[in-house]
Amino acid sequence: MQTTSELLAQALWGLGGVLAFLFVFLISNKAIRELRERRAAALRRELEPKILAYVNGQGNHLGPILGPLGHFESSVVEEILLDNARFLKGAARSRITSACEDLGFVRARISQLRHPRWWKRAEAAEKLATMKSPKAAPELIALMRDEMPDVRMRAARALGQLDTRTSIKPLIDALQDPSRWSSLRIADILAGMGPSAADELSESFNTLPIKARVAAVDCLGRAKSVRAGGLLLRLLSDPDRDIRARAAHSLGLIGDPNFTPDLLKALKDPEWPVRAMTAKALGKLARPEAVRPLAEALRDKEWWVRINAAEGLKSMGEEGLAALIDALSSEDRYARHAAVATLEGAGVLDRFVEQLASADEKERETALLFIRKIIAAERTDSLTQSASRHAQEKVRELLSRALKPSEVKP
């Protein structure tokens, strides 16, 4: 036991030492950080007015205005410039890019792109994205082959910010990135670059692997490129169901009414995700010839197709709503339920309930006819509430009477 006690005593000393170290580290870490932050804040207060004056057009170069800068001062100046660059546009924004080039920040960050630590490379790419200097483009393109997904992502973002023709091609290649998150983000970046990126994407489409194609189809839709319509229409008969579904969705986003006939064919696709996306797209196009097929899609065996068809009809105005009212008498229970829910959401049910208070008997009859259809569709929660809570006694009475089982005439 004596030996164990000695061991314990040593362990106690060891632990005491570790605890003392932790304690000192905690305190000194916090103290150093706070001192640094205070110094940076003081320097910022001093330098920011001069920098903002330059950004707003005073002087040609920032360097002479600020005078010689040490390492710490340089980092504070860079931070101020980048903070302002995030919300400035136009000439002021260009002056920030010039200042970053003149003061050597762009050069320093370009050389940091080769740093052995990945987060340093990512940090450099992130800052170059905000600096928006075209000088960084070749190095950023090279960085798209970095082993770390986070670094590739920052490089892609920076290239997207540069928005030059040379940066589009590497971004399209990067759609093949094995990281799903990276390819999604790159798709976002490309979509934000507009029609020029969409054209390039349409041209390269056939060279892309399947996963990248799905992202590319999304990009084309979100870039709202009408010129990509032909390619997307062809993709409605692609062997891959995801591509067909995304193509239908993208056609809806572009919104050209000429797409309607092809989309109506796609509404009969054997795969339900394609039908669901097509129903949504047809709703966006809002063409009258789509009303009947969408009303039929209310009886689809897949819940998402029914819901999207109902939402599509709702967005088609009076014609669509009329089709939904017709669907209340459908033999298909799910079609009836989808129709009731959508009509409620569109405020149609409320409109007819209010109409019960009308002085015109014909209007009241029309309203009652509609309400009986709702009751026959076996979805009466909203009506039951109105029957007990509506402000007008007459409406409450009419609704209560209609809701009595004997009144229901399917």
Place this chain on the structure above:
Amino acid sequence: MTLLAIDWHYLLLRSVVTFNEFVIYYFLTLNTVYLILFIISLFEVVRFVRRTFFSDYQQILKSEMTWPISILVPAFNEERGIVDTLRSLLQLNYGEFEIVVINDGSTDGTLEQLIKAFDLRKTDRVYRRTLPTAKVRGIYASLEVTNLIVVDKEKGGKSDALNTGINISRYPLFCSVDADSVIEENALLRVVKPFMEHPEEMVAVGGIVRIINGCEVRDGRVIRIGLPRRALPVFQVVEYLRAFLSGRIGWSVMRSLLIISGAFGLYKKSDVVAVGGYDSFTDTEDLELVVKLHEHLKRQKTRYRIVFVPDPVCWTEVPEKFKTLLMQRNRWHRGMLQSFRRHWRMLFNPRYGVIGTLALPYFLLFEMLGPFVEVLGYLSVIAAYFLGILNREFFLLFMLVAIFYGVFLSIAAVLLEEISFRRYPGWEDLARLIWYSIWENIGFRQLLALFKVKAFFDFIGRRRRWGEMGHKGFRDEGSGRPPTTPKRQQAA
């Protein structure tokens, strides 16, 4: 007769000595495991902080490819705070989301408050009843707040309420949130990121739960972070930091996270539906769901991830009274035992990978048996004293090493917090955290061990109750309203 007496004495003597030796080895093993977990967590926190320095959250917010989320809020007798909670949730910084409140047979005015505040109307919403639940009495929606749905149902318990929410929700991901918690504005953006990075594999993501006692809350938002004034909740702050920052992070890295707090977790709906949703047989439906997901997905030989991310914050209130704390911990421990009993086949089973061979054995040996070893350890010291075999020097040294080691682990967790998230920025807060990290190991931890031992006997005796939580009401910190009356938590 004399011989028999000597044998008994010897037997007792040997037992005490052997048990004391066992305690030493047990202590060594346990602390080695804690140390390994801490080292793994340290590396992971540093890596995480470096990654989140380049935040993608604005991109996640703006991207059309971001997954929409259904937030499920089960509510039972929450009339005092439910409207504030919803107003706070509606302000969340996220693209597309819906809030589904499930009024689980409240006997107070929860539903009426909601109807009044959001001008709710009963609707005929169509939904698919994929999980069996108690009867839904009505679904309410608001024309003004279009992403809010309130479901009124018969009482069925929290699990049943969550299953109802799953049935009614529209989106592929759902986030379970306690009605008395506060979710930080950007928490959804942070918690969804792992799903964006690994959409095929990600099944569930848990965020960190922090303690709201002592913070100033206004309009359902934490506007000033501070430590509670009373000692008991500060002990829990230290305990939560240790559990989340150096416990869950470590298990998450080893892909064997067993708990995602029910107060705030994001799940892929299809996987949860595949395992039958939440279970009502347990007192901790959150733990049970995660263990069930592991079991199911391992059996299916699916590549999957269940992870913990330390920066999406959910603020929640902790007990300020010993009695309430006892009831809360009793329930947690009973829940763990119930899940163990159900999934015992996974234990030491290599088919379940690290979960079966490391995580579950850890929980069995240290979380379940640990309190017994600790309490029996103290009893054996007393026995050794009366038998005259207590080596006082050894005992004192051992106790000091145990306490120092506990202090080390607690201060290490404070250090992790200080180098990463720094939610408690003041010097006074840091000093208090260090102070309570020391004192937490003298009294509080021993008390928790006793609570767990009691929970074990309650489990054996099949006693189940949630009890009175006695919430003080964090919303009163800033609003100046009177404290909420104690509410009875949901009976399972």
